[in-house]
Amino acid sequence: METAEPPQLIALDVDGTLMATGEQISARVRDAVRAAVAAGAHVVITTGRTLLATRMVVEELGLGAGRALCSNGAVHVDISNWEPLSVHTFDPEPAVAVLRTLFPDMVLSVEKVGIGTWTTGYYPGSFRLGEFRFVDDHQLSLEPTTRLNGWWPGGTLTDMVEVMAEQNLPGAGWVHGEHEPWLVASKLGVTKGWALEQLRRELGIPPEVTLAMGDGYNDREMLAWAGHSVAMGNAVDPVLELADEITADVGEDGVAVVLERWFHN
Incomplete structure (x- = not known):
């Protein structure tokens, strides 16, 4: 330009x-x-x-x-x-199942657009904006979501990327964070x-x-x-x-x- x-x-x-x-x-x-x-x-x-x-x-x-x-x-x-x-939403249930198998201790959360966040636990920088509800994996997966976040307290970013290298999340694409073991999944495409x-x-x-x-x-x-x-x-x-x-x-x-x-x- x-x-x-x-x-x-x-x-x-x-x-x-x-x-x-x-x-x-x-x-x-x-x-x-x-x-x-x-x-x-x-x-x-x-x-x-x-x-x-x-x-x-x-x-x-x-x-x-x-x-x-x-x-x-x-x-x-x-x-x-x-x-x-x-x-633009996707069904998080299949992705939650994959992530839970790979990372049993991963903290998962989903966005409720304009309402807040549902999460399975605390994660760094937890935003207390709007409703902040603790749920289990089943409740987390009940509704389509715009984004599914994962925070892996038990490992490093390098290890997480290595584990995820050959994995697909059904119906979703994902991207990892810059320095910490984060990933964010969105609707595929x-x-x-x-x-x-x-x-x-x-x-x-x-x-x-x-x-x-x-x-x-x-x-x-x-x-x-x-x-x-x-x-x-x-x-x-x-x-x-x-x-x-x-x-x-x-x-x-x-x-x-x-x-x-x-x-x-």
Whole structure:
């Protein structure tokens, strides 16, 4: 993407991109995002977070209109009223059975869109947003879900990836975390990149004026989709290798470094 042509559709990951996990968004990044919106760009928060957790970020940015893609693209929401525009679910029961066989002590949880989380136990960073209900595997699997999370307290990320290498989860695709033994399963074929392409077509925006920034394994399809892809300086190696450009670390306001080429307060 030439710097002379501003992007019209901007997809931004949250954790590790807009802000370090558990931190606040810096004033510089917040101002750059607002300047892009004020200039007429469609800024789309595109995250693995649930709808409720995404809402916190959007409110911190001060955005009152537009779209967000939550749960790795499984939930498309209008941020003016936080009503889902589309929700893509799968039956978690077969995947739960596979994961429980492979990892007997894995903590499993599912999103209840706009309501909260059902989980078999505590996991690091447990979000107490909305309803937080402890259930067994059977209760966890009663309804279709947008995302099934797994946290393996008994092992490492390397070991988890090795165990999962030859495994398929029925009806679902999955992606693992950056540093800890996490995995997130979504409906097969649903990714950030897939959801962004649906939105791009709806908005009638040319592919060449799309921009995406991210840092994690769940950002790969999004960066492959974008007309211009940017990896954060702190991104995992596959993202660094995939991106058209590498910006500064999240702690050095890498998102603002890129957006400020076109957008200023």
